[in-house]
Amino acid sequence: MSPPKQPPPLKIDAMLDDAETRILVCCGSGGVGKTTTSAALAMRAAERGRKVVVLTIDPARRLAQALGLGELSNEPRRVAGLDADGELHAMMLDMRRTFDEMVYAHADPDRAEKIIATPFYQAISSSFSGTQEYMAMEKLGQLAATGHWDLIVVDTPPSRSALDFLDAPQRMSDFLDGRMIRLLSAPARAGGRGLRRIVGAGFQLFAKAVSTVIGGAMLADASAFVQAFDTMFGGFRERATATYSLLRSPGTAFLVVATPEPDALREAAYFVDRLSTEDMPLAGLILNRTHPVLARLSAAKARDAADNANGPTLAAAVLRLHADRVELAEREDRLFSRFAGAHPEVAVARVPAVAGDIANLDGLREIGARLAADGYPEHERSAALGAAR
Amino acid sequence: MTSPGWPAAFSGVRLHVVSGKGGTGKTTAAAALALALATGGKRTLLIEVEGRQGITRVFDTAPLPYEERRIAVAPGGGEVRALAIDAEAALLEYFEMFYRLGMAGRTLRRMGAIEFATTLAPGLRDVLLTGKVKECVTRTGRDGRYVYDAVVLDAPPTGRVVTFLDVTRAMADLAKAGPIHSQADGVVQLLHSPQTAVHLVTLLEDLPVTETLNTVRELDAADLRAGALIINKVREQWLPDRSVAPAADGRIDTARVRNGLAAAGLDLPAEVVDGLVAETVEHAVRVAAEAAALARLDSELAEPMPRLELPHLLGGVDLGSLYELAEALVAQGVHVRQTSGASA
Ligand SMILES: Nc1ncnc2c1ncn2[C@@H]1O[C@H](COP(=O)(O)OP(=O)(O)OP(=O)(O)O)[C@@H](O)[C@H]1O
Ligand SMILES: Nc1ncnc2c1ncn2[C@@H]1O[C@H](COP(=O)(O)OP(=O)(O)OP(=O)(O)O)[C@@H](O)[C@H]1O
Ligand SMILES: [Mg+2]
Numbered sequence: 175m176s177p178p179k180q181p182p183p184l185k186i187d188a189m190l191d192d193a194e195t196r197i198l199v200c201c202g203s204g205g206v207g208k209t210t211t212s213a214a215l216a217m218r219a220a221e222r223g224r225k226v227v228v229l230t231i232d233p234a235r236r237l238a239q240a241l242g243l244g245e246l247s248n249e250p251r252r253v254a255g256l257d258a259d260g261e262l263h264a265m266m267l268d269m270r271r272t273f274d275e276m277v278y279a280h281a282d283p284d285r286a287e288k289i290i291a292t293p294f295y296q297a298i299s300s301s302f303s304g305t306q307e308y309m310a311m312e313k314l315g316q317l318a319a320t321g322h323w324d325l326i327v328v329d330t331p332p333s334r335s336a337l338d339f340l341d342a343p344q345r346m347s348d349f350l351d352g353r354m355i356r357l358l359s360a361p362a363r364a365g366g367r368g369l370r371r372i373v374g375a376g377f378q379l380f381a382k383a384v385s386t387v388i389g390g391a392m393l394a395d396a397s398a399f400v401q402a403f404d405t406m407f408g409g410f411r412e413r414a415t416a417t418y419s420l421l422r423s424p425g426t427a428f429l430v431v432a433t434p435e436p437d438a439l440r441e442a443a444y445f446v447d448r449l450s451t452e453d454m455p456l457a458g459l460i461l462n463r464t465h466p467v468l469a470r471l472s473a474a475k476a477r478d479a480a481d482n483a484n485g486p487t488l489a490a491a492v493l494r495l496h497a498d499r500v501e502l503a504e505r506e507d508r509l510f511s512r513f514a515g516a517h518p519e520v521a522v523a524r525v526p527a528v529a530g531d532i533a534n535l536d537g538l539r540e541i542g543a544r545l546a547a548d549g550y551p552e553h554e555r556s557a558a559l560g561a562a563r
Numbered sequence: 564m565t566s567p568g569w570p571a572a573f574s575g576v577r578l579h580v581v582s583g584k585g586g587t588g589k590t591t592a593a594a595a596l597a598l599a600l601a602t603g604g605k606r607t608l609l610i611e612v613e614g615r616q617g618i619t620r621v622f623d624t625a626p627l628p629y630e631e632r633r634i635a636v637a638p639g640g641g642e643v644r645a646l647a648i649d650a651e652a653a654l655l656e657y658f659e660m661f662y663r664l665g666m667a668g669r670t671l672r673r674m675g676a677i678e679f680a681t682t683l684a685p686g687l688r689d690v691l692l693t694g695k696v697k698e699c700v701t702r703t704g705r706d707g708r709y710v711y712d713a714v715v716l717d718a719p720p721t722g723r724v725v726t727f728l729d730v731t732r733a734m735a736d737l738a739k740a741g742p743i744h745s746q747a748d749g750v751v752q753l754l755h756s757p758q759t760a761v762h763l764v765t766l767l768e769d770l771p772v773t774e775t776l777n778t779v780r781e782l783d784a785a786d787l788r789a790g791a792l793i794i795n796k797v798r799e800q801w802l803p804d805r806s807v808a809p810a811a812d813g814r815i816d817t818a819r820v821r822n823g824l825a826a827a828g829l830d831l832p833a834e835v836v837d838g839l840v841a842e843t844v845e846h847a848v849r850v851a852a853e854a855a856a857l858a859r860l861d862s863e864l865a866e867p868m869p870r871l872e873l874p875h876l877l878g879g880v881d882l883g884s885l886y887e888l889a890e891a892l893v894a895q896g897v898h899v900r901q902t903s904g905a906s907a
């Protein structure tokens with residue numbers, strides 16, 4: 175059997191140092207480490223001398239504290255305690271406030287107040303699935319427009335599928351453009367004759383059914399909102415389109431984060447394929463939380479020896495936990511090889527799981543070092559970990 | 564406090580709702596629970612509601628239509644059936660029942676009208692889904708007995724599960740009258756009765772434990788019954804308790820390890836021994852963190868909760884190992900009481 179072909183390495187430092195790299199977007203399915211990776215990359219870039227802002231979304235409490243993000247501020251704040259001449263600024267997305275600001279930017283104050291006061295707006299701006307993605311894009315557009323930053327690192331919202339980040343703004347747009355609301359609230363007038371012919375009387379019935387079930391008041395409310403929104407909508411759509419083209423511009427690169435698990439890697443594969451059909455640039459895959467074997471000794475040999483040890487000695491425990499780790503690492507390698515086999519061109523950086531919590535800047539710096547080293551950095555390998563990898 | 568095992572009262576529960584933080588193993592645990600409850604000649608139904616075809620992935624079968632299908636045979640002659648409820652299909656079905664939309668239904672669905680209606684009133688979706696669940700739980704056969712000895716629901720994650728189950732609140736969003744209201748009353752009754760238990764899957768990690776504790780409080784506030792904690796991916800602890808703390812601190816007697824290895828017949832180069840020691844430190848840090856997470860559950864839960872454990876399968880989960888997980892649950896006491904006829 176020939177050894178599996180190694181994927182091309184993802185050269186993190188070269189990417190971070192390159193002045194042409196202006197925007198990095200970290201995507202991936204839920205819980206794989208997008209927020210942690212974004213913060214670690216931003217911090218590393220700053221410590222290598224760039225002026226960086228990281229836009230985080232719902233960071234875990236301890237990570238937020240490490241970045242000095244006490245409460246939502248919706249504007250970048252400088253992070254203290256870095257070892258370098260670069261600058262790191264961090265912010266946490268406040269989706270509600272970003273939405274409000276957008277409304278104020280596109281409507282006169284009176285009208286804006288009115289829109290914001292409707293219960294329907296309140297619902298949409300806080301709980302419609304896709305609002306967070308849309309607002310993250312909006313915020314990215316704003317940050318890019320200031321021209322302040324050498325590098326913007328963008329975290330993406332927690333979601334099942336990495337694709338949501340690309341799809342949600344379109345869904346949101348479709349929703350807000352109001353065709354359906356108009357159809358439902360006044361089916362006789364809206365929609366155009368062609369459409370009415372297709373669905374015929376069924377639609378009238380459906381509209382009636384919907385309004386009986388969810389209440390006429392809700393529909394009327396939605397309809398009023400859409401009317402008020404109509405004039406602003408062009409502006410919204412334009413903004414979203416502009417941000418989209420930003421994502422396609424040469425200074426932007428996507429990083430897809432995955433853990434060595436079947437679901438996460440499958441999502442990563444979908445995402446990689448989608449980027450390529452959309453002509454969006456992929457920098458590479460970050461395989462996060464791996465468990466590489468640190469000692470060259472097979473699982474079978476370790477278990478045999480543990481059985482030979484006289485009683486439950488420390489050495490027997492060491493051998494058994496090593497055997498488990500070898501099995502885990504083999505599974506992770508197998509899962510990753512499957513991905514790499516189907517996507518041989520995707521560059522990869524592997525980040526071994528850190529034991530314990532990532533609760534401060536040192537923790538982030540450590541992740542950054544592992545990212546750049548595609549594994550354990552040299553100092554650790556020689557000191558704590560012995561030579562083997 | 565938490566206490567290991569399956570309390571007797573749970574064997575009379577008819578609807579087992581399984582939630583947990585995303586990715587903690589809800590679908591896996593729900594599948595194992597459905598198998599465990601079916602063990603010994605029972606019939607259970609495993610339901611999913613998020614349109615993700617998670618059940619078929621676990622059981623390695625073709626995608627489920629909106630229809631109950633047998634997907635597994637349980638040890639001792641039981642069977643597990645599965646149903647993937649499709650909210651849009653359920654809404655259409657519902658509209659059909661009362662308004663006779665005819666062919667237009669399908670066109671409307673293609674246009675996105677159905678999705679739109681459920682977006683406008685998110686509670687509507689939940690009411691329809693829980694309505695269908697209730698129908699399955701209470702359905703009886705010609706002999707007057709329940710068709711299913713127990714129903715297991717692979718529910719939305721902790722962030723959404725309380726809203727999902729709080730049908731009363733969802734109904735407040737919807738029109739005040741109409742057929743949907745009379746249906747919802749029965750659902751509310753079932754979900755708040757001792758016939759329903761909401762089990763929470765968690766890992767012994769900081770974030771999932773925090774979410775679990777929050778969810779227990781939310782369930783309580785909504786007057787819903789928290790069931791068992793299902794601790795998933797429990798890994799083997801090889802180090803003796805007293806060695807964990809020093810090892811996590813990096814205090815491992817390398818000479819003692821080397822001598823022990825030699826005594827077991829292994830004469831290893833220094834760098835391999837160093838590697839083994841480094842792995843041991845990581846193992847100890849993890850074990851200590853897990854113990855701390857469990858201690859947090861023990862100390863921060865206001866009411867004691869039963870606790871079930873599922874081992875971490877190093878090779879991942881496949882159909883065969885699902886039976887192992889089910890067996891582990893049975894060994895911890897999971898079972899269904901012999902059902903009498905339906906009384907409702
Ligand atoms: N390399 C790593 N080693 C150990 N723990 C890690 C690593 N990367 C991330 N984690 C931990 O994993 C958890 C999830 O990480 P994170 O919040 O960054 O994920 P996410 O993808 O942003 O999640 P979400 O989809 O919920 O936003 C956190 O507890 C984090 O500390
Ligand atoms: N006990 C276990 N041992 C090993 N792997 C497990 C175990 N339980 C679950 N897994 C794996 O963890 C991953 C997540 O499990 P699962 O899909 O059941 O979680 P979930 O909570 O339903 O996720 P989601 O929130 O995406 O619905 C899967 O790859 C599954 O195979
Ligand atoms: Mg995140």
Ligand SMILES: [Mg+2]
Pocket residue numbers: 589590591617717
């Ligand atoms: Mg699931």
